[in-house]
Amino acid sequence: MENNYNIPVQAQIGHVHLKVSDLARALEFYRDLLGFELTTMYGKNAAFLSAGGYHHHIGLNTWHSKGGPSAPRNGAGLYHTAILYPTRKDLAEILQRLIDKGYPIDGASDHGVSEAIYLTDPDGNGVELYRDRPRDEWEYAEDGSVKMITQPLDVHGLLKELE
Known part of the structure; x- marks a missing residue:
C-alpha cells in the first residue's frame, strides 16, 4: 500500500486511556505513587488524571473490566505507556520515590537517545518513565x-542528580 499522507509534524499523542480492574488501586498507582493529579471522576467507574492541569493525560476506567484479570503478557495489546520527564533530575526523583516506596522496578535502560525505567502497573500494564537526551x-x-541502543542504565549516576 502506497503512503501518500504524512501526519502533521505538530501532532502529538494526547493521552492514554486504560481499562483497569480496580479503580481505587489504579489511582493509588498513578495519582499517589507517580504523582498525577486527579482532574475529574466520571461517575464511580472512571477517573481522569493530568500533569500540570491539562484535562487528562491518563484515563482509567472499569466500564468493561471491573474485577477482571490483568493484561495478558503474551498477547496483543498495549506494550507500555511512556511518561516523558522534562529533566534528568526529575527522572532521578521518581526513581528515588519508587525505591523509597519499595515499588518493583522491572528494568532500567540507556537507549542512547533516552534513559528509561520500566515497571508494571497493578493491572499488568507496562509503564516506561523516561527522559530524552538533547537531540544534539x-x-x-x-x-x-536514529541510532538507538539498549544498555544498562547507570542508576547510580542518575541518582547523583539528587545530590
Whole structure:
C-alpha cells in the first residue's frame, strides 16, 4: 500500500486511556505513587488524571473490566505507556520515590537517545518513565535513521542528580 499522507509534524499523542480492574488501586498507582493529579471522576467507574492541569493525560476506567484479570503478557495489546520527564533530575526523583516506596522496578535502560525505567502497573500494564537526551547528543546512522541502543542504565549516576 502506497503512503501518500504524512501526519502533521505538530501532532502529538494526547493521552492514554486504560481499562483497569480496580479503580481505587489504579489511582493509588498513578495519582499517589507517580504523582498525577486527579482532574475529574466520571461517575464511580472512571477517573481522569493530568500533569500540570491539562484535562487528562491518563484515563482509567472499569466500564468493561471491573474485577477482571490483568493484561495478558503474551498477547496483543498495549506494550507500555511512556511518561516523558522534562529533566534528568526529575527522572532521578521518581526513581528515588519508587525505591523509597519499595515499588518493583522491572528494568532500567540507556537507549542512547533516552534513559528509561520500566515497571508494571497493578493491572499488568507496562509503564516506561523516561527522559530524552538533547537531540544534539543523538547519534544517526548513514541512512539518517536514529541510532538507538539498549544498555544498562547507570542508576547510580542518575541518582547523583539528587545530590
